[in-house]
Amino acid sequence: MLEQEKYDVIVMGAGAAGLMAAGTAAENGARVLLLESMPRPGRKLLITGKGRCNITNNSDISEYLRQIYPLPKFCRPMFNRFFVSDTLSFFHRLGLMTLEERGRRVFPQSQRSMDVLNALLNWNTEGGVEIRYEEAVQEILLEEGRFSGVRTRGEQRYHAAAGILACGGRSYPATGSSGDGYRLAEECGHSIRKPFPALVPLECYGKLAPALQGLSLKNVRIELWVDGKRQGSRFGEMLFTHFGLSGPIILDLSREAVEALEQKRKAEIRLDCKPALDNTALDARLIRELGLHGKSKLKTMLKTLLPLSMILPFCREAGLDAEKFCSRINAEERRHILDSLKDLRFELSGFRGWNEAIITAGGIELKEVNPSTLESKVLPGLFFAGEIMDLDAATGGFNLQIAWSSGFVAGRSAAAAVKS
Numbered sequence: 186m187l188e189q190e191k192y193d194v195i196v197m198g199a200g201a202a203g204l205m206a207a208g209t210a211a212e213n214g215a216r217v218l219l220l221e222s223m224p225r226p227g228r229k230l231l232i233t234g235k236g237r238c239n240i241t242n243n244s245d246i247s248e249y250l251r252q253i254y255p256l257p258k259f260c261r262p263m264f265n266r267f268f269v270s271d272t273l274s275f276f277h278r279l280g281l282m283t284l285e286e287r288g289r290r291v292f293p294q295s296q297r298s299m300d301v302l303n304a305l306l307n308w309n310t311e312g313g314v315e316i317r318y319e320e321a322v323q324e325i326l327l328e329e330g331r332f333s334g335v336r337t338r339g340e341q342r343y344h345a346a347a348g349i350l351a352c353g354g355r356s357y358p359a360t361g362s363s364g365d366g367y368r369l370a371e372e373c374g375h376s377i378r379k380p381f382p383a384l385v386p387l388e389c390y391g392k393l394a395p396a397l398q399g400l401s402l403k404n405v406r407i408e409l410w411v412d413g414k415r416q417g418s419r420f421g422e423m424l425f426t427h428f429g430l431s432g433p434i435i436l437d438l439s440r441e442a443v444e445a446l447e448q449k450r451k452a453e454i455r456l457d458c459k460p461a462l463d464n465t466a467l468d469a470r471l472i473r474e475l476g477l478h479g480k481s482k483l484k485t486m487l488k489t490l491l492p493l494s495m496i497l498p499f500c501r502e503a504g505l506d507a508e509k510f511c512s513r514i515n516a517e518e519r520r521h522i523l524d525s526l527k528d529l530r531f532e533l534s535g536f537r538g539w540n541e542a543i544i545t546a547g548g549i550e551l552k553e554v555n556p557s558t559l560e561s562k563v564l565p566g567l568f569f570a571g572e573i574m575d576l577d578a579a580t581g582g583f584n585l586q587i588a589w590s591s592g593f594v595a596g597r598s599a600a601a602a603v604k605s
């Protein structure tokens with residue numbers, strides 16, 4: 186056994202939540218050790234928002250509660266203590282200016298996630314947080330039924346009165362979130378709701394999606410149907426890939442789709458390519474276009490309704506003769522074109538794995554965590570922050586806000602617990 190060292194608070198994981206927790210505990214008077222298994226901190230933070238870092242979403246609490254799963258009300262106490270305006274003031278105080286974009290998404294003005302990470306790191310080091318890299322926590326140590334410290338993979342033992350577990354989930358494991366945190370918590374007696382990938386691209390049967398790979402459709406509506414029942418719908422942008430479907434609205438609907446697929450239920454995405462036109466308006470449009478293009482082929486007329494690269498695969502899928510002259514298309518065929526434009530179906534065969542999931546659903550059972558302090562109800566002195574808890578949210582900055590709010594509350598509560 187190697188030399189022991191004494192701290193007030195040990196934070197496990199230097200991701201978004203861990204950095205917020207460590208800095209907050211230090212600001213509240215605690216002597217803090219931050220342990221990170223990777224050679225560098227915040228690897229996932231760096232790739233957020235495609236390297237631009239969508240720091241938060243400037244919506245009100247009620248919108249947050251609509252976007253968080255599976256138990257949004259768990260977040261209310263932490264949001265009451267640290268919410269969007271606190272996040273913005275916090276980063277502004279660190280010298281990081283922000284700007285708001287479409288959908289109330291907030292980014293650093295510099296558009297660089299590296300600046301967010303550097304701001305957090307400087308704040309931690311200036312606050313006296315001691316950060317040690319390549320120090321993976323292997324075991325949480327207990328004494329008289331309380332948290333007492335950690336043992337690392339290198340057999341180093343560190344002692345403190347409080348610990349904050351912020352090891353993240355299981356998605357994008359190359360960033361360091363290997364799922365270690367679940368094992369550590371389980372060994373302390375915690376239950377874990379089975380983690381599953383969320384905000385993840387979906388795989389589908391058939392040849393249409395691969396034929397359209399690379400094509401992005403804007404302003405379309407999709408619906409998720411499970412066992413013949415509509416489960417949800419989204420409007421916005423989607424992308425076709427070699428394996429199936431991706432893009433913002435697909436990711437947003439993926440949570441319900443993954444749950445259905447895990448239960449071996451039949452799941453289908455139905456695409457409305459023309460959501461701005463109802464059936465009557467689209468039929469009138471088709472009558473007009475077919476009339477105007479009487480001497481042209483169907484594939485030419487469809488250029489007025491679909492992106493060029495979509496026309497032939499669309500006709501093949503719908504069983505339409507792209508070479509047929511518009512003047513020869515009868516009412517039944519027109520109806521079929523309309524149905525295909527409004528309801529193009531993709532039966533789902535699966536979902537992509539952890540390497541492509543933006544977030545992990547499942548995690549530490551929330552009923553075992555005090556929502557006001559984020560302290561474990563199983564092991565006093567142990568606190569939680571970030572994605573490791575059974576909380577996940579839609580895209581748009583909601584997930585990082587959970588990391589900031591929970592990091593703040595866990596950091597403050599741990600420092601207070603040490604003092605008391």
Ligand SMILES: Cc1cc2nc3c(=O)[nH]c(=O)nc-3n(C[C@H](O)[C@H](O)[C@H](O)COP(=O)(O)OP(=O)(O)OC[C@H]3O[C@@H](n4cnc5c(N)ncnc54)[C@H](O)[C@@H]3O)c2cc1C
Nearest residue numbers: 198200201202222233234239322352353361571572582585
């Ligand atoms: C591609 C991508 C883009 C995203 N974009 C956005 C976005 O723009 N906006 C948004 O709100 N959310 C976004 N997210 C989600 C967001 O990144 C996460 O919700 C957030 O990073 C979770 O923070 P965390 O600190 O809980 O976990 P993590 O960031 O995963 O940090 C956990 C840390 O713990 C360390 N660790 C693990 N095990 C151990 C151990 N045994 N000992 C010590 N350290 C350990 C890991 O190395 C890691 O550094 C994105 C996610 C991905 C994958």
